[in-house]
Amino acid sequence: MLATIAIIIISVFMLLFAINHFFGNKDLYEKTSHIPGPLAFPLIGSAYLFIGDISSTNILQKISKVVYTYASPCRFIVGINVSVLIHEPEHIKTVLLSSKTTEKHAIYDFGKVWIGNGLVTAPRDVWRVHRKLIQPAFVPKILHSFVAIFQKTSILLVNEWAGQVDGPEFEVYSYLIFTSFRNICESSLGMPVTTKTKPIEQYIEACERVFEMAALRPTKPWLHSDTIFNMTPKSKIFYEAVKYLKSFTMNVIEERRNYLKSESFGNEDEIEKKTFLDLMLEMADNGHFTDEEVREHSDTMITAGYDTVARVNCFTLLMLASHPDIQAERTRPSDPGHTRSIKPRGQIFRRAPGSTLNTKSPTFTGVTSVFHVDRGNSVGRYPLTHREQNISDKL
Known part of the structure; x- marks a missing residue:
């Protein structure tokens, strides 16, 4: 009653x-x-x-x-x-x-409990100020310095896939997500990732849980209210995942801050190739950002840098597998006079009969x-x- x-x-x-x-x-x-x-x-x-x-x-x-x-x-x-x-x-x-379309839709508020006022979720006034401050981290010279990192991780990915040659179909998403995570951690956070450790696996899993809930809530009008959402069993899983993600990033930030202040840091190459996090910490020391804002922008960078790239790569591989003629064209040497020999291997990626994108793929x-x-x-x-x-x- x-x-x-x-x-x-x-x-x-x-x-x-x-x-x-x-x-x-x-x-x-x-x-x-x-x-x-x-x-x-x-x-x-x-x-x-x-x-x-x-x-x-x-x-x-x-x-x-x-x-x-x-x-x-x-x-x-x-x-x-x-x-x-x-x-x-x-x-x-x-x-x-248009400068009049920088305000975010209310749907982005579902992610603010995690990334706060990162560039993806920040309101217009905050976005304008922070974007100008962060812009130097994306100048061409710095971005070009990441190519060596991308090349290294790409070779590692190819070597991991070598064991799958002529074998049955396999899920590529887990490989791509880890490779993208490697790229963003080393290029933007100055944190080389060599193996998939337990904390990294937990971080990626926590991201998935947060992403899933952030995608679910807009489709359920009764979950738009935080009050109602917080009464559901899934909210506990969501907040626990957010708590872990925040603690992981704060630990990375503190480790990088301590390293920058140590005697180990300071060679010419490191000073010239400052990472996104290095610039953020430098601006934080100058009073432009709080520690929480550094964490919010770092989480935004990690998310945008690995999740989006991995899913686009999944989609790209699906398209290549669906169009063998395009795949053959893309795998031909672009320079007839190049010194490295590339042996034809036929179709590298094949689409399994009746297959579609995995539920974790885009x-x-x-x-x-x-x-x-x-x-x-x-x-x-x-x-x-x-x-x-x-x-x-x-x-």
């Missing part, structure tokens, strides 16, 4: 909030009314399109269908949120180059950007991407 009363009270409050927000957004509805899009009803918008299956896979497919049905741009309203979907390259270029249905318009007439952008969940959807 009490549970029924509680549900009724919560439902009434949610309805009142929706009605208030709807009329508060009335001006935005009218301003975007000339943009074509699926039929939208009061309060629910076009949410009826998702009836029957609210998994992230189905939601992405439905939104993709809207994108391919209507010309760019098109209006898409879900509940009380007004979004504009664009997929024409020129439209995307125009919006991305799934793409096109290049689309979503721009959310809020009541203050600011525009927040977020990419239309998809990540399969391994965790239970029964929340």
Whole structure:
């Protein structure tokens, strides 16, 4: 009985909030009314399109269908949120180059408990200041110095795959994720990774748990509220993973800070090739960043540097396996006069019959950007991407 009363009270409050927000957004509805899009009803918008299956896979497919049905741009309203979907390259270029589209959508708030105000999640005012401060870490001279690291880890990856030649199909994701992690740790944090130790395995596993939950919550409206989410069993797993990720990064930062102050550091090559973390710590010593901000940007760098690269590489290998003619073209020597002999080996990557991307690998249905318009007439952008969940959807 009490549970029924509680549900009724919560439902009434949610309805009142929706009605208030709807009329508060009335001006935005009218301003975007000339943009074509699926039929939208009061309060629910076009949410009826998702009836029957609210998994992230189905939601992405439905939104993709809207994108391919209507010309760019098109209006898409879900509940009380007004979004504009664009997929024409020129439209995307125009919006991305605008200084008015740097504000993040509220969906990024789900990751703030971990990476706080890192560049991916930071509000506009913080993003502008921090981006200018961090920019020197990405000058071409520094980036070019990483090539040797990438070459070294690529050779290690090829050697690891050598044992799989002429063997059965195998999962490439675990190899690629570790190689990408090696790259970002050594190039940006100054932390060479030679073997997959237990702490590193735990870090990667913790990242997966956080990513899965961050992808799940946007598809479950009742989990948008932190209060409700914190009452679910999965929230404990999420916060434990976040706690481990933060402690891992803080340990790396402290070790690097101590090394920079030690007598071991100081040779000409190290001073010339300062890592991203080195520059962050230098600016922290000058009062530009707090230790927590250094941690937030470092976690953002690790995440963006290894997870995204590994998934794109998975997708690239799938495409090469699906198009043997392109694969053959890409594996030919580009310079006929080169000194190193490359023996033809036929098709290096083959796609297993009936195979698809593993649930941990990326799934793409096109290049689309979503721009959310809020009541203050600011525009927040977020990419239309998809990540399969391994965790239970029964929340």
